[in-house]
Amino acid sequence: MNSKWLLPFFIFALVLTAASASFGDECIDCHKDPAFKVKHPSLYNYFVDFDNSVHGVEGLSCVDCHGGDPNTKDMEKAHDNVLAPVKFDQIPITCGQCHIDQRDAFVTSNHYKILETDGTAPNCATCHGAMEMDFIFVTRVKSTCLFCHNHDSGILPEIPGKADYVLNKINIIKGYRSFVNTHAKDRELVAKLNVDYENLTAKWHRFDLTDVEIDTKELLGEYRKAKGQALKDRKEK
């Protein structure tokens, strides 16, 4: 950008910030208020979950998932239809506004079809939580699958073991990946592997475990090689 444009741009940015600050975000202001905490302790707890989640830290607001009007102190007006976007079968569309690749894979899955017809399949929040959104741990994912896929229900009881097997490999990839991202000299390779990794975790949402298993093993092999090379790169430094 030409430097003579920088100042007006900066002022424009300031005005934008001031405008959003003067409207404030009444959802958050009211839900974090001490009086709210006393009167609605369990809902306040929800707020704390959100505030400490990846989303809270990234600066998302309530309206990003709930809609409603964040510019009014009038609770009734603010709450216009705030539960509709988080109804169980709407959640994939709501989350998918930002997580497009995961959504596009998920809507092709049987899980999604069943969710839309009789609601007995998981949505994004079943596996990732909603307000308390956080990183996913292998142990928790397995118990999430077990909730429906078990011998009592008879719904594909072999799934949790299979998912656990694949996810453990994804977890090893995550370890290698952070090492490779920091130490590998070949930045083109790093960029390529990162794209492959993102495609893999998005594709996971099709819930075709056999397909995902193959891709996971291939990527694990590539990361293992890249890690070996990155170790050498580090020693040479």
Ligand code: HEC
């Ligand atoms: C002036 C205070 C106030 C504002 C502003 C406010 N809320 Fe609330 N909210 C409450 C209270 C109090 C409750 C507890 C439930 C009740 O009494 O209806 C609540 C409950 C909720 C619920 C639970 C479902 C329900 O309807 O009971 C959701 C979801 C929610 N708020 C989201 C929002 C969002 C999103 C915004 C902004 C667009 C917002 N709130 C703005 C005070 C507020």
Ligand code: HEC
């Ligand atoms: C990343 C999306 C997301 C954001 C951001 C978010 N929520 Fe939620 N919220 C959800 C989902 C999804 C549910 C439904 C949970 C479920 O079905 O288990 C929910 C449920 C709730 C509930 C409980 C409603 C009920 O009747 O059980 C309240 C209260 C609430 N949210 C308030 C808020 C407030 C206040 C904010 C901002 C501080 C906020 N949410 C931000 C996704 C979000």
Ligand code: HEC
């Ligand atoms: C307004 C955009 C937006 C919406 C809507 C949204 N997210 Fe996010 N989400 C983000 C951002 C930004 C991050 C942090 C950066 C990243 O990891 O992509 C994030 C992170 C995540 C992560 C963690 C990824 C990690 O690396 O730890 C998960 C899981 C997630 N979101 C799931 C959801 C679910 C489930 C919903 C719906 C209930 C949702 N998101 C709604 C923007 C959004």
Ligand code: HEC
């Ligand atoms: C049945 C469980 C399940 C459902 C349903 C589900 N996910 Fe996931 N999600 C996973 C697993 C397992 C992973 C991959 C493991 C990992 O990344 O640690 C993952 C990974 C992610 C990630 C992080 C990718 C990364 O960079 O590591 C995001 C973001 C995400 N999912 C969003 C969504 C959204 C949005 C939906 C709904 C459209 C959804 N998920 C539905 C289980 C689920």
Ligand code: HEC
């Ligand atoms: C809320 C219940 C529920 C949860 C939780 C759940 N599933 Fe499912 N899943 C189902 C149902 C119902 C089917 C359809 C079974 C059938 O076709 O007979 C299914 C089918 C599948 C299939 C077969 C794919 C296909 O296209 O038919 C796979 C793979 C699968 N689930 C993986 C998982 C994994 C992995 C998890 C945990 C991360 C999980 N599921 C969690 C309900 C669930």
